[in-house]
Amino acid sequence: MAGGWTRDGAVQDQIDASIDDAIKEARSRLPHGKSLTHCEECGAPIPEARQKAMPGVRLCVACQAELDKEQMTSS
Numbered sequence: 001m002a003g004g005w006t007r008d009g010a011v012q013d014q015i016d017a018s019i020d021d022a023i024k025e026a027r028s029r030l031p032h033g034k035s036l037t038h039c040e041e042c043g044a045p046i047p048e049a050r051q052k053a054m055p056g057v058r059l060c061v062a063c064q065a066e067l068d069k070e071q072m073t074s075s
Contacts, residue, residue: 032056039063 035051039060
């Protein structure tokens with residue numbers, strides 16, 4: 001039974017839509033395409049396993065960790 005002016009499930013529909021939008025936005029930030037063989041920041045080789053695990057990877061583990069750390073402190 002609906003209360004107020006919204007139809008049954010309208011709130012849940014909005015929650016679901018918000019979650020879907022957040023997932024799409026997060027996926028759009030993921031790297032894609034061809035991975036680099038060497039880090040674009042420091043030039044270190046990027047291991048083949050990392051290239052396969054993260055298609056489109058552009059940074060080595062150390063540089064990515066530093067970038068993640070900087071982003072966490074700035075937000």
